Amino acid sequence: MGRDRATLADVARRAGLSKTAASMVLNGREGTRLSAEAHQRVFAAAEELGYRPNVAARSLRTRKTATIAFVSDIVATTRFAGGLIRGALDASRERDHVLLITETQGDAAFEQYAIEAILDRQVDGVIYAAMATRRLAVPPAILGGPVVLLNATSPEQLPCVLPDDERAGAMVAETLLAQGHRDRIALIGRNRQKERDPEISLAAEARLRGIRDTLTAAGVSLCAEVFSPEWLSEHGYAAMRTLLDRPTRPSAVICMNDRLAFGAYQALGEAGLTIPGDISVLSFDDDPIAGWLRPGLSTAALPHEQMGRRAVEILLDGEGKGPWLVPMPLRRRRSVAAPAD
Amino acid sequence: MGRDRATLADVARRAGLSKTAASMVLNGREGTRLSAEAHQRVFAAAEELGYRPNVAARSLRTRKTATIAFVSDIVATTRFAGGLIRGALDASRERDHVLLITETQGDAAFEQYAIEAILDRQVDGVIYAAMATRRLAVPPAILGGPVVLLNATSPEQLPCVLPDDERAGAMVAETLLAQGHRDRIALIGRNRQKERDPEISLAAEARLRGIRDTLTAAGVSLCAEVFSPEWLSEHGYAAMRTLLDRPTRPSAVICMNDRLAFGAYQALGEAGLTIPGDISVLSFDDDPIAGWLRPGLSTAALPHEQMGRRAVEILLDGEGKGPWLVPMPLRRRRSVAAPAD
DNA sequence: CAGCGCCGCTAAACTGATTTAGCAGAGCAT
DNA sequence: ATGCTCTGCTAAATCAGTTTAGCGGCGCTG
Structure with a gap:
């Protein structure tokens, strides 16, 4: 791998100067008193030899490895x-x-x-x-x-x-409010462990805070919150079914992530309900599947x-x-x- | 980052030996004539100082960087x-x-x-x-x-x-034959560019070859092949619809990847057909969604x-x-x- | 007892860069 | 003529390892 590389010494020799001079020129050192001609000769030599510094050697001295x-x-x-x-x-x-x-x-x-x-x-x-x-x-x-x-x-x-999960939560809530949803907004994906233990996840709590604060400011509160142990599609499916079993159907559902939303889509499809005609769905993450779903899932994207x-x-x-x-x-x-x- | 590290010289000094000796002991060099006691002293010193070699220095000499x-x-x-x-x-x-x-x-x-x-x-x-x-x-x-x-x-x-896409194609075909599918096996996802141009993809052709050869050996051939420009879910959706519009419905569909299969699932769901009751679906890749779908999608996994x-x-x-x-x-x-x- | 080989170990060279310290020569003032 | 500064450059040290060449002492042989 990369034998036969020209070294700084080679460049210096070809330029008819010392290694010191070559090093200083190539590193663009300020305050050096090397002539314009010396600069040119070094650059020319480096160019001709295809010189590239050996990072190991450099970092041995400088303690920088880039x-x-x-x-x-x-x-x-x-x-x-x-x-x-x-x-x-x-x-x-x-x-x-x-x-x-x-x-x-x-x-x-x-x-x-x-x-x-x-x-x-x-x-x-x-x-x-x-x-x-x-x-x-x-x-x-x-x-x-x-x-x-x-x-x-x-x-x-x-x-x-x-x-910024909290702001994302707020945006999701704002979006629903702007569409006229008020008292029939449900949530899928609260999870006691995930919310409480910051060593597991900080996202859940922040998202929920953003949603809650925004709704509260508009004088609205969530009509239902379904807990799920993990945020997997089967839990979203189950959660949506329990929501549909209740006397009043939500007009919109916020899912804590796209996998849950995917499960929710499946439950809604089986129940013969359409999105967004019967129920709106909003979510978080912007997993690739969000774009594959029919209709496409609106979601707050994780900006990885x-x-x-x-x-x-x-x-x-x-x-x-x-x-x-x-x-x-x-x-x-x-x-x-x-x-x- | 990592200042104050002990060097080989430190180890040697502590062991009361030369750098050479320390180096040889730590590298487990064969054929050296250092005494067992010298070995022990070096190991002890290295241990005590928490010595770790500087990779830059080593690779400068050895031209190996691990x-x-x-x-x-x-x-x-x-x-x-x-x-x-x-x-x-x-x-x-x-x-x-x-x-x-x-x-x-x-x-x-x-x-x-x-x-x-x-x-x-x-x-x-x-x-x-x-x-x-x-x-x-x-x-x-x-x-x-x-x-x-x-x-x-x-x-x-x-x-x-x-x-091994070809073998995967064969396995997929074998699976369907074993279940008793014969003359109503359809394929979604042929694609002229992808198949022909090896600079774009080698997978398509190999998979297809595996499928074809296996079916042929069993005296069977594909009842339909739907081309799709890319292998995206919307193409799988469209392809499945055209398959369903034909006079005879396939008993099984092989999709060239899971995204196509996902689209096919959507089309089947809308048409009120069940998987695998009405139509079996088999695919390639084992994308995470394959496990989220209902029913779970059988697929030949890319062993990344x-x-x-x-x-x-x-x-x-x-x-x-x-x-x-x-x-x-x-x-x-x-x-x-x-x-x- | 000279010569040889082996044992256990080390000094010094080497890798390819950066950096410090300083040298030779020119120009100028005293 | 002497001392000074400034210019343009270089020798050598340094980084932290590996590797080559070889040294002094001992035992054995002839």
Whole structure:
């Protein structure tokens, strides 16, 4: 892999100058007194030889590697990882950095291994990412350098990037109010564990707060709230059935995520009800299926790419402490309409 | 990040030996004549100081970085990337390697940048991955070292890892034959471009070949084939409707991927037909939605994690040239039954 | 007792960059 | 002529490892 590369010494020799001169010219050092001609000769030589500095050698001296570690709990299981990584990748490239990826799988031994691996490689900073928005404990070993939490917070008050779930909740509620829904808005997906335990998820509580506060401000409250143990499609299905079994049918249902909404769609389809004619559905996440459903599901999108990007920006450009909330744009599709009666 | 680390010199000093001795002991060099006591002293010193070698310094000398570059065309858009990366990550960890990830986005300039970035960092090898199984052109710059193609082939006959789409096609056909389906098996998702142009996709042709050969061997042929421009759910929906408009209804439908199958489910639901009672559905990919559908969709799973894993194994353990076909296991859910009549 | 080989270990070179300290020569003032 | 500064550049140290070459002492042989 990449043998026969020209070294700085080669460049210097060809330019008829010392390594020192070549190094300074190529690094654009200010305050050096090298002549314009020397500059030209070095650039020409580097160009001709296709010179590229050896990062290992450089970082041995400078302790900078232009490498960022992206440590996450789980990358595969969730499709959201891709967005976070892609955003981080883009922002890294813009800053001439590269991403070293490791995964802890929530396992202490793996985490230990991952941390050592990245410290051995002298990364310039760490992005510590969680796949579900939550609070977590950061391993002390990485606190020695710059760290940004992605989709997570920690007791240490480290800089962190989070989706603005509360605002998203508000937008979802506002959307329904604007369509004229009032006293028959139901909710699917409250979950005692998820809401209460910030180590599992911060999203649920924030979304609910946004929804509640907005409705309350309009003098409205939820007509029903169905709890579900997890946020899977079968739970959405079951929840929607229990809602339909009640005496008054809701005019709109807010689902805490798209998987629940998907299950709700299935229950509504079986019951012969149409969306949004009979019932409007609104949700969170913007999973790819939201666009495949018929009608398309309106949902507040998790801005993963933006978040990944932001994390790198904060890590490298260092801008105070945050927390930074990234807006969740509402994807308006066809699942919301005015109430039928 | 990681200052104050003990160096080899520190270890040597504490052990009362030379750097040479310390280095040799810690690297487990054979044929050295250092005493058992010297070994012990070095290990003890390293332990006490929490010594970890500086990878940059080591690789400057050895030209090995214990780092693999994972270069892919697109990571975010597709959820499959996660599986490939996760598999590669696992296998890398087992071999004490780490993954440097870059993305070309199919853009020549980005690709150039990505290649330079990884060559500058002296990676030990490159995994060049495509998100859709296809043939591609490998940039000559990386041919200087070990390369494995993941989910792709190239004219250069490089080692490559591919899903065994043909066998998967055969399994799907066998499954239907075993249930007693014969002359009313239809197919959704042929696509002229995709099938013909290996730079776009190799999967379609291989799957179709597996299906055809198996049916032919049983003296059966497809009763209908519906082309669709892309493999999106709306195309599956449309295709299923055209199938249902025909005089004889198929007893089973094979969809070329799960998104098409999802659309087909929608069309069947609207038409008031049940799966698998009226029509069996079988598909490829094992997208997460396959499990969310009602009934669960039986589908031949793309073994992404296995593939990512295999690529690293081949890169590091070097085992001939391949190509290596990774089996696609059939996930049996509830969408297949014997024909009604 | 000279010569040889083996044992246990080390000094120093080497990798490819950055950075510090400083040198030779020119120009100028005293 | 001497001392000073400024210009334009370079030698050498440094980073933290690996690797080559070889050293001193001991035991054995001839």
